[in-house]
Amino acid sequence: MTDTSGIDFLNNTKFHHLKMSGQMRGLKPPPLELSSDHTKKIINLPNPRDANNKSLSVRAAIEQRRSIRSYTKQPLSLGELSYLLWATQGVQEIYPNSVTLRNVPSAGARHALETYLLVNNVKTLKPGVYRFLALEHKLQEYIISSNISDKIVAACLGQTFIKTSAVTFLWTAIPKRMTWRYSDRGYRYLFLDVGHVCQNLYLSGESIQCGTCAIAAFLDDDLNSLLGIDGKRQFVIYLAAVGKK
Numbered sequence: 001m002t003d004t005s006g007i008d009f010l011n012n013t014k015f016h017h018l019k020m021s022g023q024m025r026g027l028k029p030p031p032l033e034l035s036s037d038h039t040k041k042i043i044n045l046p047n048p049r050d051a052n053n054k055s056l057s058v059r060a061a062i063e064q065r066r067s068i069r070s071y072t073k074q075p076l077s078l079g080e081l082s083y084l085l086w087a088t089q090g091v092q093e094i095y096p097n098s099v100t101l102r103n104v105p106s107a108g109a110r111h112a113l114e115t116y117l118l119v120n121n122v123k124t125l126k127p128g129v130y131r132f133l134a135l136e137h138k139l140q141e142y143i144i145s146s147n148i149s150d151k152i153v154a155a156c157l158g159q160t161f162i163k164t165s166a167v168t169f170l171w172t173a174i175p176k177r178m179t180w181r182y183s184d185r186g187y188r189y190l191f192l193d194v195g196h197v198c199q200n201l202y203l204s205g206e207s208i209q210c211g212t213c214a215i216a217a218f219l220d221d222d223l224n225s226l227l228g229i230d231g232k233r234q235f236v237i238y239l240a241a242v243g244k245k
């Protein structure tokens, strides 16, 4: 018997199958960002505009980009990390009706992603997992441990370049933030949105002499449980490793 789960998903999320969304039923939109854990340390990030990025034309960035899985031992500076976070999720405007405009597009400006970082080699940061607080443009310690990288490599089917990256981005989706507006069709948009985010990482990385490699081969349950998320209300959707070329 052929597996039809992919085509079933496409059929079930056609407009004429959709139920009334939360927005149509007059429900309040979910918050723009997960709340931060007040027991965990917050780290200020340098102004992303101060990163030492060479002026690179869009054309050159597009032409030079490759998926790079081998990195030098040169660390990223905190300013460079700040720049990559700004390029991928940086907030430009916050509106009172639970809407943000950011450096990446998002269906209905729902911005239903949260960014976590596996930090291996970034100046002044201890190795471990951090969360990006996009609204404040700050980092928060999440799991400070040097052996978390081995566990993340195992959950990504042994892709060892994750451990030698300076930093690996782990994007998670909060489907409610998207389905509030689009009902279950919103699941499609989560995957489209994160593709734009990752492409911005590839291109901004080029301008600070970094190579990037997208990663979608991972064991969902293992990675979700490492981050302590339930896999339904929040799940890992995509990763990308970055390091100096």
Ligand SMILES: Cc1cc2nc3c(=O)[nH]c(=O)nc-3n(C[C@H](O)[C@H](O)[C@H](O)COP(=O)(O)O)c2cc1C
Binding pocket: 065, 066, 067, 068, 069, 159, 213, 214, 215, 216, 217, 218
């Ligand atoms: C959706 C997606 C998932 C990917 N997953 C992985 C992955 O898990 N591991 C990996 O090494 N490369 C992964 N890649 C990188 C591709 O292998 C790479 O883009 C492809 O070989 C073309 O090479 P280029 O990016 O240098 O043009 C992924 C790329 C995309 C777009």
